[in-house]
Amino acid sequence: MSKMVFFSIPAHGHTNPTIPVVTELINRGHHVWYYSFLEFQEKIEAAGATFIACDEFLPKVSQKELDRKVGKDFAALIEMVADTTIALDEKVCKELRQIQPDCIVSDSVCFWGELFAKKLGIPYICSTTTFAFNQHTAKLMKRSIVEIWKMIVGMPRINKKIRLLRGHGYEVENFVSIVQNDNETDTIVYTSKAFQPMADTFSERYAFVGPSIRQLPPPQNDKKDRKVVYISLGTVLNKNRDFYQNCIKAFAQKDYDVVMSVGEKTKISSLGNIPEGFTVKNSVDQISVLQTADVFITHSGMNSVSESLYFGVPMVLFPQHSEQRMVADRVAVLGAGVKLKGNKSQYLVTSVAEVLSNQTYKQGAQKLSETLRNAGGGVEAANVILTKIGEKS
Secondary structure (H helix, E strand, O other), X not given: OOEEEEEOOOOHHHHHHXXXXXXXXXXXXXXEEEEXXXXXXXXXXXXXXXXXXXXXXXXXXXXHHHHHHOOOOHHHHHHHHHHHHHHHHHHHHHHHHHHOOOEEEEEOOOHHHXXXXXXXXXXXXXXXXOOOOOOOHHHHOOOOHHXXXXXXXXXXXXXXXXXXXXXXXXXXXXXXXXXXXXXXXXXXXXXXXXXXXXXXXXXXXXXXXOOOOOOOOOOOOOOOOOEXXXXXXXXXXXXXHHHHHHHHHHHOOOOEEEEEEOOOOOOHHHHOOOOOOEEEEXXXXXXXXXXXXXXXXXXXXHHHHHHHHHOOOOEEEOOOOHHHHHHHHHHHHOOOEEEOXXXXXXXXXXXXXXXXXXXXXXXXXXXXXXXXXXXXXXXHHHHHHHHHOOXXX
């Protein structure tokens, strides 16, 4: 049986899709070690993998700084990658030499996984929970002037960290070689070719396997008297009291059942009076909610959008940064949702009414759902990994 090592970042949207893949590999008798973070230990071990914590090696960043930089400060990302790689270097390289894995499967944003693989000559497979990116699709990223300026002024910091990586034995040509995949890299992409922008520009080494969705039994009662509106801004940049209060104002007098997930950092008591028909929680089981939702107001994170489309739920899109804007644009172009013009209550009311009253959005979501469900998911991702290392799937 084969040995695989997984790497990911401390983010639900990047970790969750890999869990069914790990479960599938374990069920087939293979061995998996997973370098991750304590927040995910329980679910990784439940999948059958050996969990290895990386928390103490991650640079300490305050929540305020995280909110300010996520998806917006490219230089900060490169600095974090370099610092984490160097901090983990001695421990991980020693352990990998002992494990002698047949391959490393690393998240596309967990750049240190790829750096370890190349340094030690271990076959590498990229795991992409966002859209796949190359020189063509990168042009679709509509970065703001502020984001572009931050990248320009941050170049001296980036170059300093690249020199530091080289000094520790990592062959890094430039920052592009760290962040951009190429057509020669074996890559698993958790979406379908139909949803992936410019899918024809990627080589046959890219496997579009669709989202890896945890399966739940269907809801017991499918009969609903009222439409269900689900609202969530994800698990990272979700502290937005004004937005949640505008949602309450928008739908307080509407004939909807509203489920609103406000994140662990938001005090529900700070939102004021919760109207009848609203269920407001710090977190919900999103897959369970989406099985009964009629419309999803979302931050347009790839994981949330994929889950929504998988269940054929059209969306109202409220992206927070350039990567999410790209996802939102794709959903809108394919007719599975509408983008919010602003977060005021009147925009929320009109956008939700448009999606619920115009069946073309539901049809668009269902059309994409079919492509995602037929792509293979976690089972196909496991097949791809085993094929890449010469195992019979």
